[in-house]
Amino acid sequence: MLAVVLAAAHGFLAGVVRPDGEVLAAVHGVADFTTPAGALELLDRALAEAGVTHQEVELAVLGLPGPSLFARTPGPDPLGGSHLRRFRSWDGRPAADVVGDFLDRPVFCENDANLAALGEAVYGDVAGLHTVLHISLTHGTGAGLVIGGRLHRGGSRLAGEVGHLHVDDAGQLCECGARGCFWQTTSIPALLSELATAHGRTFTVSDLDAAAASGELEIMRALRGFGRSLGRRVADFVVFLDPQAIVVDSALGAASDVIADGIREAVDQYTPPMMAASVKISSGSLGASAHLKGAAALVRTEHLFEVSQLGPRVQASQA
Amino acid sequence: MLAVVLAAAHGFLAGVVRPDGEVLAAVHGVADFTTPAGALELLDRALAEAGVTHQEVELAVLGLPGPSLFARTPGPDPLGGSHLRRFRSWDGRPAADVVGDFLDRPVFCENDANLAALGEAVYGDVAGLHTVLHISLTHGTGAGLVIGGRLHRGGSRLAGEVGHLHVDDAGQLCECGARGCFWQTTSIPALLSELATAHGRTFTVSDLDAAAASGELEIMRALRGFGRSLGRRVADFVVFLDPQAIVVDSALGAASDVIADGIREAVDQYTPPMMAASVKISSGSLGASAHLKGAAALVRTEHLFEVSQLGPRVQASQA
Amino acid sequence: MLAVVLAAAHGFLAGVVRPDGEVLAAVHGVADFTTPAGALELLDRALAEAGVTHQEVELAVLGLPGPSLFARTPGPDPLGGSHLRRFRSWDGRPAADVVGDFLDRPVFCENDANLAALGEAVYGDVAGLHTVLHISLTHGTGAGLVIGGRLHRGGSRLAGEVGHLHVDDAGQLCECGARGCFWQTTSIPALLSELATAHGRTFTVSDLDAAAASGELEIMRALRGFGRSLGRRVADFVVFLDPQAIVVDSALGAASDVIADGIREAVDQYTPPMMAASVKISSGSLGASAHLKGAAALVRTEHLFEVSQLGPRVQASQA
Amino acid sequence: MLAVVLAAAHGFLAGVVRPDGEVLAAVHGVADFTTPAGALELLDRALAEAGVTHQEVELAVLGLPGPSLFARTPGPDPLGGSHLRRFRSWDGRPAADVVGDFLDRPVFCENDANLAALGEAVYGDVAGLHTVLHISLTHGTGAGLVIGGRLHRGGSRLAGEVGHLHVDDAGQLCECGARGCFWQTTSIPALLSELATAHGRTFTVSDLDAAAASGELEIMRALRGFGRSLGRRVADFVVFLDPQAIVVDSALGAASDVIADGIREAVDQYTPPMMAASVKISSGSLGASAHLKGAAALVRTEHLFEVSQLGPRVQASQA
Secondary structure: OEEEEEEEOOEEEEEEEOOOOOEEEEEEEOOOOOOOHHHHHHHHHHHHHHOOOHHHOOEEEEEEOOOOOOOOOOOOOOOOOOOOHHHHEEOOEEHHHHHHHHHOOOEEEEEHHHHHHHHHHHHOOOOOOOEEEEEEOOOOOEEEEEEOOEEOOOOOOOOOOHHHOEOOOOOOEOOOOOEOEHHHHOOHHHHHHHHHHHHOOOOOHHHHHHHHHOOOHHHHHHHHHHHHHHHHHHHHHHHHHOOOEEEEOHHHOHHHHHHHHHHHHHHHHHOOHHHHHHOEEEEOOOHHHHHHHHHHHHHHHOOHHHHHHHOOOOOOOOO | OEEEEEEEOOEEEEEEEOOOOOEEEEEEEOOOOOOOHHHHHHHHHHHHHHOOOOOOOOEEEEEEOOOOOOOOOOOOOOOOOOOOHHHHEEOOEEHHHHHHHHHOOOEEEEEHHHHHHHHHHHHOOOOOOOEEEEEEOOOOOEEEEEEOOEEOOOOOOOOOOHHHOEOOOOOOEOOOOOEOEHHHHOOHHHHHHHHHHHHOOOOOHHHHHHHHHOOOHHHHHHHHHHHHHHHHHHHHHHHHHOOOEEEEOHHHOHHHHHHHHHHHHHHHHHOOHHHHHHOEEEEOOOHHHHHHHHHHHHHHHOOHHHHHHHOOOOOOOOO | OEEEEEEEOOEEEEEEEOOOOOEEEEEEEOOOOOOOHHHHHHHHHHHHHHOOOOOOOOEEEEEEOOOOOOOOOOOOOOOOOOOOHHHHEEOOEEHHHHHHHHHOOOEEEEEHHHHHHHHHHHHOOOOOOOEEEEEEOOOOOEEEEEEOOEEOOOOOOOOOOHHHOEOOOOOOEOOOOOEOEHHHHOOHHHHHHHHHHHHOOOOOHHHHHHHHHOOOHHHHHHHHHHHHHHHHHHHHHHHHHOOOEEEEOHHHOHHHHHHHHHHHHHHHHHOOHHHHHHOEEEEOOOHHHHHHHHHHHHHHHOOHHHHHHHOOOOOOOOO | OEEEEEEEOOEEEEEEEOOOOOEEEEEEEOOOOOOOHHHHHHHHHHHHHHOOOOOOOOEEEEEEOOOOOOOOOOOOOOOOOOOOHHHHEEOOEEHHHHHHHHHOOOEEEEEHHHHHHHHHHHHOOOOOOOEEEEEEOOOOOEEEEEEOOEEOOOOOOOOOOHHHOEOOOOOOEOOOOOEOEHHHHOOHHHHHHHHHHHHOOOOOHHHHHHHHHOOOHHHHHHHHHHHHHHHHHHHHHHHHHOOOEEEEOHHHOHHHHHHHHHHHHHHHHHOOHHHHHHOEEEEOOOHHHHHHHHHHHHHHHOOHHHHHHHOOOOOOOOO
16 A cells, blocks of 8 residues: 655645555645644544555655655755745655654655646556646646656756746746746636636635536636646647647646646647647546555556665655 | 668758768768659768668668658658658658668658757767757757657657747748747748848858857857747746757857857746756757767667568658 | 048048038048049048148048047957948958058048047037037937047947847847847838838938928927937936936937937936936037037047157058 | 945944055944934944044045035035935934034045945956946945046936836836836845745845855846846946946845846847957955945045145035
């Protein structure tokens, strides 16, 4: 059995997953990064719900924002003093160490958007396609790229950080040091806030789902515009990579389909017709379990059972 | 021994290359695609210069513009009636058939920009780096992408067609069907023509090389601006792929270095600093022999000797 | 007596001027730079008209576009192969050598816009003001800067090259190597061409003068807009230098006043009020003789009679 | 000996300097402009630290924000009711009178950014270069301009007020009366505040220095972007003045170097190559003592000992 913990600004997600990708339990919790207690208690709740003991856990996968720490030689976190550190360092210790000590099992870290991408690319509708870009929208604007069935992480482990595509020379200063990054204007939180202003009431992700499901025209237009905005940038990716699939975070429900339509529209407009015609653009098929299934996919595609047998907890001192 | 023929708008290149990448002969000729005679005569001149008989040729590699035809199931050329057809169909027959019949050997086709990219990625300074984008400028604005030591061709075999990145909604109609494609404003021919207008005299690729070598300020500024323009688009590629190297077509000589500096400047400005810091940006190290060495690299990375033993000329009826 | 020759794209101007600034003769001619004959014949016509012999000429001043060659140690023209060379090199020889040999007198070179600026700053309405920027519009968009009664030439002898202020990242390539220089969109020839298109008839500089003099509203609006466009850039100069005067090329006649009004409007809008209030903005008072009087002013402010007595023709081998 | 007092929003600086530029003492204090007591006590502390008596002080130099008061005929402060008045009028009396009475010596006033510029131009690395623009960043965004070894003050004594370059037609109203002035978006305080927002922690000038010194990528990117933003405007200055040097306030430590690199990048992009090539762009070499050394440079370049002998305290009743 695999234990999975996801740490992100919106909160924790703990889950238990079978090596074949079946999700046995998934529990959400409020994020508190000053102490690991919350995350560990959440993990125990997930294990209890799944009826799985600590001993039955074979290894753990940790989903963390920021540069991928997968298979990284132990050393200082490349993030330095960035604000993302707090997700990766709990109570002053690397998150992997905290979880590894708790379970006494090897722990493998991966970027959260990468886990979702790998989940969809291995277990979703697009399984088997060669080059898949999965766009995560639930926790910021990010992406994961799967090429030939394996994650493409990049030289600085940041491949797919589409939130930091450059948009506006005179934009707001970003924590990455640049100005006018894409996430500042194109993200679900930014969209929700704009909708709230325009309509004079609060909006949640669920409202987007519901509005798209019931065909509320104004919201669908806004979602489609959001998709076109994403699609304008995805179009350039298509020209460079000529991928087989673009998948949109399906945790947004029906709203994901509308966003995918917007991306399609822009890709059709901004890429050569042969490329536009050969790329499938759709919302994901795994909903909120993409990350958890992605953990199982990571174990499979990176042969982690073999790795962990060679040297248990070899990965535990990362971060 | 490998026989290589490159067919492009500017003319033919025929060469003879050893399987280890050593170039034994390289002969240029005027392009005439109405009859195969010119290309075949050129090939014979290259073989004579190298002292290699038809019998000693083990297989041939054909570099052609347009979608890669490598390992493609025989069938109609996906190009349809495009103006690129003339490079790929000589005297009404697929170029691969013409060359295959002439040599009685298996012929493998590859996109010309892909060959140059593979040459630099396997035999150049960046050999061993995981993700390499090579930008071809000599024959239009294109690129080849090598990931993990192999060519990334894409779903429609058009990966790296950076000349068709979208630039201008109100731009000129392109033969690809879109409007305002990148190559229309950012290509060496466009730059040469702009320089000619600005300075009231003609400019050639050699003039760019000479001007950069002697530090002629006005020309270097124009080249650096050209590089920045490329770099603005490459920056987005960097954010998506987080590559280890960006290599500029070294057939432009000293001008390639200045263009690489411009790309670096834009990448530093438009990508997150960790990504900018981890990517090497330079001009290639193989000069005009990148394509020929790329043919040897293709044989090596795609195990073509094994493939051709399984079924000689299995590839010959493409295009 | 001073002999003065001005060489510019629009043609030659030869004149004879007294050291106190009085213009004795001024003759215009068609520009032909393949042979010096035209310029020298023009000079003889001016001398004849003024009743001045070769022997009575004490020194000559040459106004040439491009970097100022004043008091430059003989050596290669810094212009290199630029298209401006043709104005400075007649029949393959430096213009200063040609004129020096013809008159057997010392020749001093100065940038043409600098001569006009110095003329207005020393002999015009603004004489005595500390910092004066004079904007030349007749031959391209340029400027000369006089600080404390002397020309400010700058480290590369190009101070005041306002035609090369940057305007447009995506603009046309300029012979200077940059893109989107100011002169490309803001120059009298560009304005005349735009007026011709808008009104369906040809326009000359004289038409601008006449239209401004008779209060033709459409033309005055266009001239004022042209002035505002200049003024937007001049405003930044005002903030950096806090000058006492901005003077507009008075060779445009009444049109100069309208342009000056446009500059005033922009300076009032775009600079701190104290600065705007302390700068005089007006058209020049010397009309077409600004350059010729500027030659006399150069002799006076640079003490050229003393210099030439120290070593006659010491300056002649420039360019 | 020279007594120097600098009054600025961030506090007082009192120093004692030898006429040859050697700084004997420098004492910082909290700014309180409601009473002169604080400034005078600080001055006495500096004199005590230097071991210099009131009698040994030959003259005093006062650095004040706002229009230069140097050698100004006594009369009302041109500032009127501006908020800068409080720095220049202590307890209702002109600061020069207060200090002059206290020391019974002549007092010369100069703008604070001008003093720093003169210090660097006379005693710094760029000494001897003809035209030097020094950009002050520690107390707001300002600049001083030294031409031919002397301060260029301008017609309203505001030359170099780069903080008031116009940026944004729809910007915030500035106390100068204009809208969208440069300092509102481009100043160190604005940058510190943006960094605080982006990173969720406070930032000081020392943090910038430390981050640049240790190569913290996100902060260096932000500093370089800040430099580019300055450089875009400095580029226009370069085209007008063709200066020999642009110097960045070295009180920011290592951060100054990164900002200078950003300015260089923009100047290379936005000015003609010959101009870009002939201007030195660097951080200053005097650190926090630029203003104090600038006071000695003022005495030297304006021959103040001679002036003060002609009529002691002739300058004291300014402001």
